[in-house]
Amino acid sequence: MQKRGQVALEFLMTYGLAILVVLIAIGALSHFGILSPDRFIPRKCALEPGIGCMDFKVDESTVILVLRNGKGEDITINSIKVGNCTGSSSGTLNNGEQETYVISGCTNTPGKKFIGDINLTFLSESGLTHKHLGRLIDKIEAGGTPLITIPSAPLSL
Numbered sequence: 001m002q003k004r005g006q007v008a009l010e011f012l013m014t015y016g017l018a019i020l021v022v023l024i025a026i027g028a029l030s031h032f033g034i035l036s037p038d039r040f041i042p043r044k045c046a047l048e049p050g051i052g053c054m055d056f057k058v059d060e061s062t063v064i065l066v067l068r069n070g071k072g073e074d075i076t077i078n079s080i081k082v083g084n085c086t087g088s089s090s091g092t093l094n095n096g097e098q099e100t101y102v103i104s105g106c107t108n109t110p111g112k113k114f115i116g117d118i119n120l121t122f123l124s125e126s127g128l129t130h131k132h133l134g135r136l137i138d139k140i141e142a143g144g145t146p147l148i149t150i151p152s153a154p155l156s157l
Contacts, residue, residue: 047118047134051075054098058114058138061106065118065136068098076123077101082136083116084108093122110142 029035045053045065055066063082069075074094086105093099108114118134 042137043139044135044137045118047120048132051093051120051122051132052098053118053134053136056136056138057141058106058108058136059141059143060108060110061104063103063106063114063116063136065101065103066098067093067101067120069093069095071095071124073125075125078121078123078129079119080121081119082106083114085116108140110140112140114138114140 026035043056045056047053047067050069050071052068052070053065054068057064063085065080065082067077072095074092076092077090079090080101080103082103084106085103091099091101115135115137118132118136120132120134121129122132123129
């Protein structure tokens with residue numbers, strides 16, 4: 001009877017130590033950034049049906065969204081707020097067309113993961129104001145949106 005208890009205890013100690021070593025290895029890998037969960041979160045921009053998020057970019061001071069109207073009517077966008085970006089963008093978005101909107105007022109840290117809610121307020125052709133909600137997940141890029149355009153032809157001196 002005592003032999004079975006000893007075997008059971010040795011079994012638990014051996015496998016317990018093996019599990020402990022695996023947990024310590026996983027902890028060390030995640031501590032040094034090798035198993036960073038940010039690497040496994042995909043880039044994503046999703047809104048409620050009717051308005052599509054075709055492309056997007058997040059940097060230190062702005063969020064850029066390319067939106068396409070598929071609602072079947074022209075809409076007037078009153079405001080777009082994304083995450084901690086306090087600026088808002090507006091304009092008319094005709095049915096079937098897409099426009100680029102720059103939302104400024106962000107204070108993002110480059111290299112980090114951006115996860116934020118999109119709050120889109122628009123006026124439909126009927127005159128009613130609607131709100132669409134969405135989610136944006138992206139990696140924050142360094143640098144801001146350039147304010148000047150560079151000429152395509154080289155300058156001659």
